[in-house]
Amino acid sequence: MRNGRCYSLDCHAGHSGTRDAFGRRVVHVSFGANANAMKIDVVQVCRRPPWPFWAVLIVLVWMGLGAAAVLLMAHLDRPVELCLIRRCTGVACPTCGFTRGALSFLQGHVVRAWLYNPLLFSVLGLFFAATAVRVISARSVRISLTGTERLIAWILVFALFLANWAYVIFYVG
DSSP, rough: BBBBOSSSSTOOOOOOSOOOSSOOOOOOOEEOOOSOOOOOEEEOSSSSOOOHHHHHHHHHHHHHHHHHHHHHHHHHHHHOOHHHHHHHHOOOOOOOHHHHHHHHTTTTHHHHHHOOOHHHHHHHHHHHHHHHHHHHHEEEEEEOOOHHHHHHHHHHHHHHHHHHHIIIIIIII
């Protein structure tokens, strides 16, 4: 993908229809009678997401640290504390419970994994579902919001973040 255009063979660049500024095929779906309301577009995209190298590197480093923690826990027969915020303050951080949840998920305990950090595992589930749809169908969903809708969305995201953090502090600890 260069300059917003896909040059790989797995894209469907030959299709005709409505296209956006980058040449991607667009299907428009609008909600409400107002033309300025939220719009959801199903866009034709490359099957392979353009992930930046640094993001892939961060995920690989996190996975390496998690594997090292599992090996240390097995060797020392005691839990290893990975969270620096919890170690320094004694309060669980918003992502506390994710390593335990990932280990539970790998052992086949999906509900227990979700209970360790519900928001994080829900977002990851949506991410993997969206990536699977993109790889399988070469389509992606693009949501266009007005300024007010964007503000409401950010307030909801912040409220969900705080509610999840309170859950992690009081129930997962």
